[in-house]
Each structure stands twice: as structure tokens, then as C-alpha cells.
Amino acid sequence: MPSQRVHTSEHTARIAAPAGVVYGLLADAVRWPLLLPAPVHVERIDFDGVHERLRLWDVRDQRIGSFHLRRTLHPHSRTIEFEQEDTARPGTPTTGTWTVEDHGDTHALVTLRQDRTVERQPAATTGHSRRQWEREPAERLTHLAAAAERWDRLDRLLLSFEDSVHLDGPAELVYDFLHRIADWPERLPHVDSAEVSEDVPGVQLAALDTCATPDGLTRSTRTVRLCFPSAARIVFKELLTPEPIAAHTGAWSLAPDGDGVRVLCAQQVLLHEPPGTPGDAAGLAETRRHVRIWLGRASTETLRLAGWRARTAVRRLR
Structure with missing residues (x-):
């Protein structure tokens, strides 16, 4: 059985939108396909107001994939804890937290922290994989900012x-x-x-x-x-x-x-x-x-x- 390790990353972005707007966009996953480029469809399987289970389909490099996502929503602290598991590769989950903070009256500071369980790879592919892991969270924040910063015109x-x-x-x-x-x-x-x-x-x-x-x-x-x-x-x-x-x-x-x-x-x-x-x-x-x-x-x-x-x-x- 291949050995595994945990890769941790943390990315932060300043977004020109109120913190409540940004948190609302993150919390409302069903609307992601229209507002964000990668998600294709989101099915809400369970939701009790705090704990949520979703199935998402997304597209990357013209390939369609799907995964399950469990989330715990904390609107008062504007944090969302999540666990994502690829349906094609069960047993290799990604866990993490979105945190949204006020940064002045009209801006928000958004942090995405992720812990991803990955299989150890040959040294020749490690650099490419690390660049991909680092690129994906940065892209998510960029796309989130592009959607949130239109909040007053949506x-x-x-x-x-x-x-x-x-x-x-x-x-x-x-x-x-x-x-x-x-x-x-x-x-x-x-x-x-x-x-x-x-x-x-x-x-x-x-x-x-x-x-x-x-x-x-x-x-x-x-x-x-x-x-x-x-x-x-x-x-x-x-x-x-x-x-x-x-x-x-x-x-x-x-x-x-x-x-x-x-x-x-x-x-x-x-x-x-x-x-x-x-x-x-x-x-x-x-x-x-x-x-x-x-x-x-x-x-x-x-x-x-x-x-x-x-x-x-x-x-x-x-």
C-alpha cells in the first residue's frame, strides 16, 4: 500500500467586498456553478442549518470530476469547516477552513487553510504536484474575489x-x-x-x-x-x-x-x-x-x- 503524507497550505486574500457578502457567497454552495468557473453542479444531500453534506461536480482542464463535501457553517464567526473526499479516490480527503474577517468597512480578509492527504510520489513528480496544490487555492481565492466584488451589481x-x-x-x-x-x-x-x-x-x-x-x-x-x-x-x-x-x-x-x-x-x-x-x-x-x-x-x-x-x-x- 502506498505511503501517505499530509500537505498543509494557507492562502490569504484581501477582497473589495463586505465580509458578510463574502461569507454569504461561500456559504451558499448551490449558487457556485453560476458565480464561479469550476463548479458545474451542486446537490445538497443533507442540511440542518449548521451541518451540510454536498455532492459537487466540477471541471478542470476539460475533465469533469465529482466529490463529496461535508461542511460546518459558523455564521457568527464567519468560518466554514469542510472535509472534501474525491469520489474517484476515496481515502484521500482534504480538510480545511475558510475564515472571513472584516478589513475596514468595505473589504474582507479571507483565509483558506487546507490539509490534504496525498500519496507519496516519485521525486520527479513532487515539484509538479506541489505547484498544483499551491495553485488551486490561489485560483479559488481569485475567482471568489471576482464574484464577490460585483456584489452591489449582481x-x-x-x-x-x-x-x-x-x-x-x-x-x-x-x-x-x-x-x-x-x-x-x-x-x-x-x-x-x-x-x-x-x-x-x-x-x-x-x-x-x-x-x-x-x-x-x-x-x-x-x-x-x-x-x-x-x-x-x-x-x-x-x-x-x-x-x-x-x-x-x-x-x-x-x-x-x-x-x-x-x-x-x-x-x-x-x-x-x-x-x-x-x-x-x-x-x-x-x-x-x-x-x-x-x-x-x-x-x-x-x-x-x-x-x-x-x-x-x-x-x-x-
């Missing part, structure tokens, strides 16, 4: 909406249509091309060219999709987004509805800050309207055609 930049339809036909056939994203260029008029890889069953990485925007231009996106057939749900996050979108997450979900199925597409969007005069409310409102129409049209068209395919398949079987 309400204007965030957009959440849902589209749902009742479809006649079996839920299994509708889900199959949504799952087979590689077939969408043949089935959906707004999808020009799709390249899909699924190295792990249920974890898809898809590159799409679409033309669903009002200006008729083709947009390229790169999307991670997590497929949960037993829950009739597909979660997605775009890794490459077209302007004016900074981040885009969502989920397709199916539920019985009378003699058919109701399909819901819930989407969350973080917009880039518009160029020009800060606080241009009219310009931002127009951007929000444009994005809502564009993405809503694409999702409802997909749902409509999913229902048509399901009904057609049922008629062929009769």
Missing part, C-alpha cells in the same frame, strides 16, 4: 426564468430526446452542429453551434451536461458562452402531468456588465429582455419538438 446582472409545457406522450421518450443531444442538428432547426463526448455514462461534454438569436448569427457554446435518468432530470452548465452572457446554468426536468408529462426548463444567467456608462439601466434592461427571449425561444422550441417526436413514436408503435 441583482441587475442575474436573470432567472422558467419555460414549461405539457406534452402528450411517454416521459421516457421525451427524456430520450433531450438526452440524445448528438442528434439535435437533425431534429432542431436552431442547432447547426453538435460534437458530444460521454466518457463517463451520464456525463456529457457537448460543443454546439446554434442560430437561435434574433440577429440570426451562429453562436458557439461548450456545455457540460449531467444526466440523471432515474430522476428524469438533466443539469447543464455552459463553459463557453456567447455575448452578452458571462455564465449560464440550467436544468431540464420531467414530471407526470395528467395523461402526459410536464417538462420544465429552468435557466439562470449571469450577464457581462454592459460597456459604456456604469448604471445604464435602460441598456441593461434591453439586454435582459433580449437574452430572455433568445434563450426562452430555444428551450420552448426544443420542448415542442421533443413532444412531437414522442407522439410520433407512439403512433408508429400502435
